[in-house]
Amino acid sequence: MPWNKGKLTGHKPPLKPREIWVIRTRLQMSSNIRELAMFNLAIDSKLRACDLTRLLVQDVCQGSHGGSRAMVMQQKTQRPVQFEITEQARLILEAWIKARRLKSADYLFPSRMHASPHISTRQYARMVHRWISSIGLDDTAFGTHTMHRTKTSLICRRTKNLRAVQLLLGHTRLESTVRYLGIEVDDALEMAEQTEV
Structure with missing residues (x-):
């Protein structure tokens, strides 16, 4: 099984x-x-x-x-x-x-x-x-990873700053942060462009 x-x-x-x-x-x-x-x-x-x-x-x-x-x-x-x-x-x-x-x-x-x-x-x-x-x-839809993701998701939603979230999570690659947050690639590119302007 x-x-x-x-x-x-x-x-x-x-x-x-x-x-x-x-x-x-x-x-x-x-x-x-x-x-x-x-x-x-x-x-x-x-x-x-x-x-x-x-x-x-x-x-x-x-x-x-x-x-x-x-x-x-x-x-x-x-x-x-x-x-x-x-x-x-x-x-x-x-x-x-x-x-x-x-x-x-x-x-x-x-x-x-x-x-x-x-x-x-x-x-x-x-x-x-x-x-x-x-x-x-x-409760089957949630788990310990929910706690791990909560604050970074709130910060990302509020600031749209993927680089800051990447640092907070200790990720070496931005792609890992995007995948981790479950953000679509197009949305991630748009966020990245907003923070660079």
Whole structure:
């Protein structure tokens, strides 16, 4: 039996601003600090699941305060990527770190299982599916890559600057960014011409 029989494959769509707001509000109302911190950081960082789950406290904090920027080495590409952490995300991260009494060298999202020091990408994927289904969307159409694509898609839509998105994603080739965002070639050429003018 093929692994993808009956499953939706291909690019996972990014979240829309209203969907982000609804998920964030639901997590705040349920007082789920860990998942709210993870959701906010996933949106801000644009990191793949494998990089997000392995973040250390020291990656996002200087001392006891959350940093406004962070830089991590991507596991897949072995290239550094920098990202901004919004104030909203910083505040909840600080609350999470304080609530768990995490130290600088600790994993930011430790596993509750003794076999693993940090949550697995599978655990993270289950959280993402829960967040998506909690707002009435079909969770099979979304995944962890949704979180990875959301902010860059919003930035691209707002600024039409493919070069900026390419830098944010750490892509070496603009073609990779175009393919990643699911933009038609004609639209990409038009965007590129607008930013060069």
